[in-house]
Amino acid sequence: MRVALFVTCVNDTLFPGTGRATARLLERLGCAVEFPPAQTCCGQMHFNTGYRDGAEPLARRFAEVFGGYDAVVVPSGSCAAMVREWYPTLGVEPPTGVYELSEFLVDVLEVVDVGAYFPHTVTYHPTCHSLRSLRVGSRPERLLSAVRGLELRPLGEAEECCGFGGTFSVKNPAVSAAMCADKVGHVLATGAEVLCAADNSCLMHIGGTMRRQRAGVRVLHLAQILEATG
Incomplete structure (x- = not known):
């Protein structure tokens, strides 16, 4: 192929x-x-x-x-x-x-277990386009759940937007920041070590807020976790 x-x-x-x-x-x-x-x-x-x-x-x-x-x-x-x-x-x-x-x-490829190993607690943020436009559903969570050593923790209000929205965050910074603060609160409530998503733009937005708060939560793209083997 x-x-x-x-x-x-x-x-x-x-x-x-x-x-x-x-x-x-x-x-x-x-x-x-x-x-x-x-x-x-x-x-x-x-x-x-x-x-x-x-x-x-x-x-x-x-x-x-x-x-x-x-x-x-x-x-x-x-x-x-x-x-x-x-x-x-x-x-x-x-x-x-x-x-x-x-x-x-x-x-x-019809594969869920990709042979990955990632011994950490992870929570997953479903980004707006993947959730509402592509309707990927539970595919990312199924892939993460099959990773050896990984503990997937549910994210509260997971379907809520993080507030990035491309130029939305530039044109409406106060609203964007408030939305991100809500998202960060739910991420921290999971106690997870890593926040995962399939869009780095959202991870950049959420991760920036968490770094400013010194929250100690890493952000990683789905591909980086699935590629890890130890």
Whole structure:
């Protein structure tokens, strides 16, 4: 199976470890992973801010660069949702087989136990796009529950937004901060050592608040936990 990795702007710029972890995980599971060097932004930032004219050429480039692969794996629910849900509104046909990471593992590779070992207490935050747009459901939690040594603790009010929302957090900082404070309170109530999510943008937002509070909780992308073997 020819699998392309779309690493996303946020991961490429701020969290390169997530892209590397995703590639190593997929290769361990038998995938031939390619990284198309011509990839750029999916256009989500432009689209969400109202700049459709700026988003359209980026969408067309994505469709061209990632066309022809058996699957395109995206370690970001928000970017995967942009491609699948919003490209058609720009008049761009998205490539077939664009999957958020947990969807690809569970639905395409049909694997839940990926052979990971992570001896820590973890709580999972379901990000808005993965939850409401992609409807990934319990796939991430099922993958985490199969990790040896990992204790998954339920997060209170898990379906509530963390307040990031891309440029929402910039344009509405007070509201965003209040929403994040609520989320952090629920995270700390779990007593977990690690907060996991499938979108680093949300982890950046929540993690920044926890660092300022010196909460002592690490944040890790789903791919980084699933790639760990000890």
